[in-house]
Amino acid sequence: MYPSIPSPNSSYVLSARRGKHKIFIGMAPGVGKTYKMLEEAHLLKQEGIDVVIGILETHGRKETAAKAAGLEIVPRKGFVHENVTLEEMDTDAILERSPQLVLIDELAHTNVPGSPREKRYQDVEIILAAGIDVYSTVNIQHLESLNDLVARITGVVVRERIPDRLLDEADAVVVIDVTPETLEERLQEGKIYAPEKIEQSLGNFFQRRNLIALRELALREVADTVEDEANASISVGQTCNIHERVLVCVSTYPNSVQLLRRGGRIASYMNARLYAIFVADPERFLTKAESLHLDTCEKLCREFGGEFLHIKSSNVANAIAKVAETYHITQIVIGESQQPKWKRWFRRSFTQRLMDLIRHQKIDLHIIATDK
Numbered sequence: 536m537y538p539s540i541p542s543p544n545s546s547y548v549l550s551a552r553r554g555k556h557k558i559f560i561g562m563a564p565g566v567g568k569t570y571k572m573l574e575e576a577h578l579l580k581q582e583g584i585d586v587v588i589g590i591l592e593t594h595g596r597k598e599t600a601a602k603a604a605g606l607e608i609v610p611r612k613g614f615v616h617e618n619v620t621l622e623e624m625d626t627d628a629i630l631e632r633s634p635q636l637v638l639i640d641e642l643a644h645t646n647v648p649g650s651p652r653e654k655r656y657q658d659v660e661i662i663l664a665a666g667i668d669v670y671s672t673v674n675i676q677h678l679e680s681l682n683d684l685v686a687r688i689t690g691v692v693v694r695e696r697i698p699d700r701l702l703d704e705a706d707a708v709v710v711i712d713v714t715p716e717t718l719e720e721r722l723q724e725g726k727i728y729a730p731e732k733i734e735q736s737l738g739n740f741f742q743r744r745n746l747i748a749l750r751e752l753a754l755r756e757v758a759d760t761v762e763d764e765a766n767a768s769i770s771v772g773q774t775c776n777i778h779e780r781v782l783v784c785v786s787t788y789p790n791s792v793q794l795l796r797r798g799g800r801i802a803s804y805m806n807a808r809l810y811a812i813f814v815a816d817p818e819r820f821l822t823k824a825e826s827l828h829l830d831t832c833e834k835l836c837r838e839f840g841g842e843f844l845h846i847k848s849s850n851v852a853n854a855i856a857k858v859a860e861t862y863h864i865t866q867i868v869i870g871e872s873q874q875p876k877w878k879r880w881f882r883r884s885f886t887q888r889l890m891d892l893i894r895h896q897k898i899d900l901h902i903i904a905t906d907k
Contacts, residue, residue: 554663555706558642559672560756562749563741564594565718565727568672568711569640573602576638576670580606589637589662590624590655592644596726609637614649621647626658629667636668643677643695656697673697675753688748689740702756710753715746779807782864783841784855785832786813787825790870795832797903798868799839807866809841812858814851852885856892867893868901 559568569591576586588608593600609632612625623646629637639662644655652658659669676685679696686692702708713721721727722741783798785791795811802809813829815821821829833843848854859867869886890900 552666554666554668556659556663556668556701556704557670557707557709558702558705559670559709559711560675560702560753561672561711562675562753563718563746564674565721566711566713568674569593569599570602571709571711572638572640572670572672573599573606576606576636577602579636585635587629587632587634587637589626589629589639590641591638592640594727595729598726606638607634614647616648623647623650624655624658626651626661629662630665633665634667636670637662639669639671642671642673642701643697645695654697656701675749675756678702678756681752681756684752685749689742689745691740712750712754715743715750718746719743779805779866780862780864781805781807781809781866781868782855782859782862783809783811783836783868784814784870785811785829786870787821787828788870789828791828791832792835794868794870794903795835795839797901799835799841801866801868801901802839802841805866809836809839810844810858810862810864811836811841812844812846812855814846814848814854816849817847818849852888852892855889856896859893859898860896864896864898866899866901868903871902871904 559572561568573591576588580586586606588603588606590611591599591603591608593603609625609628611622612628613620613622615621624639639655639659642656642659646653646655646658652661656671659671662669675681676689676691676693677696678699680699682693682696718727719737719741722733722736725733728736779802781798781802783794785794798811799809801807811832813832829845836843844858846854846858855867858864867889869889886900886902893900
């Protein structure tokens with residue numbers, strides 16, 4: 536058992552083993568995060584794992600409440616605020632009970648005034664430090680770094696937020712994904728909110744365009760986490776790329792604008808991130824016309840939602856290959872060689888040198904014919 540619990544102002548005793556944290560994440564309320572968490576908990580209980588519910592927010596959903604049947608629930612603790620008693624998760628009681636696994640719903644929840652900690656995720660960190668495993672749930676709009684983007688998409692400013700590091704530090708992150716159409720059906724059937732809230736929800740947060748955008752954010756966020764973990768664990772020189780990333784190589788030639796447009800279309804088709812790179816010779820100054828041309832390229836790149844990279848190097852092919860490796864590029868777009876044919880008899884072309892450098896990175900090279 537966990538030792539006697541000190542007061543909230545004391546330091547908690549840390550376990551030699553930190554608990555494992557699994558986060559169930561979704562694009563919006565009602566996708567089934569809590570239901571899936573409870574489903575897995577029942578399977579673990581059947582295997583002999585000691586599982587308890589630390590806090591469960593059913594929001595009146597009968598299916599969710601029914602799924603919790605048979606699992607032990609740690610009683611909530613009452614806190615008096617302005618002569619009103621409000622109930623909150625009892626972290627001390629969970630630590631005293633010391634199960635192998637505790638289920639904690641709504642990770643981004645703000646605790647009632649008077650609680651030992653402001654946010655529920657802070658309680659989770661205390662529980663993990665005590666060596667207890669945690670399953671938790673959260674919606675994508677509660678991530679701190681996505682707050683402004685979610686506000687622009689939905690028009691709703693999310694007040695309850697969690698630091699992005701919680702996803703980075705989690706031992707597992709599971710996306711509970713349904714189509715926007717399925718979620719709308721659940722809402723209209725009264726499976727998410729009470730009947731009086733359905734029409735209001737469909738006209739606001741649950742608009743189709745909002746759900747599509749939030750779904751993409753959820754899938755991308757978890758793909759980022761998986762990709763980062765994979766790249767951190769594999770051998771040097773190898774990469775694991777889940778997202779497509781397009782790199783357009785621009786130069787002082789006017790055809791760079793055509794290349795950017797083609798690269799922008801490729802990125803759009805692939806739902807990929809777009810980058811453009813210009814490698815400047817450190818021993819050569821650009822003319823005014825060349826500088827204006829590059830400014831045009833940079834503006835066009837940003838209009839496509841891309842990032843423009845300005846690199847100084849005397850070896851263009853090496854610089855591009857290094858950037859491709861650093862940014863996990865999967866597609867490179869270059870123009871056909873402007874080098875006269877007779878010169879290619881004496882030295883390898885730029886295209887050949889670049890292909891040799893990126894061969895081990897498994898990058899697709901697009902050589903675009905452009906106007907002379």
